[in-house]
Amino acid sequence: MMYVGAAVLAGLAIFLSILGLNSLITASSEVDDRLDAYATMNTMFNASLDDQARLGERVNSYLNERGFTGSIAAALARADVKLTVLEYMLIKLALLLTPLILLWLFTGQLIGGLFLGAVFFFVPDLWLRQREAKRSADFAQQLPDTLALIVSGLRAGFSLQQSLLNVAKEAPEPTATEFKRLGQEVQLGVALHEALDGLVRRIKSPDLDMIVSVFKIHSRVGGNLSQVLETVSTTIRERVRLRREVQVITAQQRYASYVLGAMPPILGLILLSINPQYMLEMFQWNVFLCIPIGATVMTVLGFLAIRKIVDIKI
Numbered sequence: 001m002m003y004v005g006a007a008v009l010a011g012l013a014i015f016l017s018i019l020g021l022n023s024l025i026t027a028s029s030e031v032d033d034r035l036d037a038y039a040t041m042n043t044m045f046n047a048s049l050d051d052q053a054r055l056g057e058r059v060n061s062y063l064n065e066r067g068f069t070g071s072i073a074a075a076l077a078r079a080d081v082k083l084t085v086l087e088y089m090l091i092k093l094a095l096l097l098t099p100l101i102l103l104w105l106f107t108g109q110l111i112g113g114l115f116l117g118a119v120f121f122f123v124p125d126l127w128l129r130q131r132e133a134k135r136s137a138d139f140a141q142q143l144p145d146t147l148a149l150i151v152s153g154l155r156a157g158f159s160l161q162q163s164l165l166n167v168a169k170e171a172p173e174p175t176a177t178e179f180k181r182l183g184q185e186v187q188l189g190v191a192l193h194e195a196l197d198g199l200v201r202r203i204k205s206p207d208l209d210m211i212v213s214v215f216k217i218h219s220r221v222g223g224n225l226s227q228v229l230e231t232v233s234t235t236i237r238e239r240v241r242l243r244r245e246v247q248v249i250t251a252q253q254r255y256a257s258y259v260l261g262a263m264p265p266i267l268g269l270i271l272l273s274i275n276p277q278y279m280l281e282m283f284q285w286n287v288f289l290c291i292p293i294g295a296t297v298m299t300v301l302g303f304l305a306i307r308k309i310v311d312i313k314i
Helices: 002-026 030-039 055-064 067-078 085-107 110-121 123-155 160-170 175-187 192-202 206-221 225-249 251-274 276-283 287-310
Strands: none
Touching: 067 085, 067 123, 067 192, 085 110, 085 123, 110 123, 110 276, 110 287, 123 160, 123 175, 123 206, 123 225, 160 175, 160 192, 175 192, 192 206, 206 225, 225 251, 251 276, 251 287, 276 287
């Protein structure tokens, strides 16, 4: 029965992995999906929409109505990951089941499999936060050049909306993608200030929030927008330079947190490969189970403490 159960769980894990990775590879943007709906309107009218609703769409719609999925959907949008909440959760479930099945099948250690599966379960969250942070940092570093493009467009006689659309053609990633999405939303009928608010929600940057506030104030009271943006660009450029200097000064401490955080699990895997019987004794239901639990908690707390110390706000 153990092998039958392991085989069923293995098949489920493989299915979830293939489904999630296929969605990640073939996924399109939300705006493209909305445009495709209009492009294929004749085909859609040939059949009943209720009969064509797929199970995955119904489940994803149900999940989107739940409150706990709002943060996941927002994080996926900020990281520019073309996955629905359902597909993301399927990938996490597959990562939870795969090490659990393998360790249970080959060693018979259910507790160790649960512990390792729980670790793998949070790997997508760490990857998503890292991707989101890197994308926001890249966008913030490109803001001075982005403002320079907008100012040059305004001085050339373009309107604000035309200058913003021109950024999507000239700016590097991820600025080009975000302003392209902004332009698509405006073309679909979304007001410019609402599209800018959506941009602020996707990119967590106080500098961008300040720039959007400048756009809103200008739309109400007027003024020389190009001169104001040029002054803001100079301020942001100095902040970016200072932020880079702080990153260089704290580089040693940040890399020390990575080394100290990765050392315990790496040493544990090395010892597991050398003497698996000795290491698996710690994952039994006895007093030794507190060793891996305590080590994990202290490693995570130490990593977070070091990161908090070197996280200097500018």
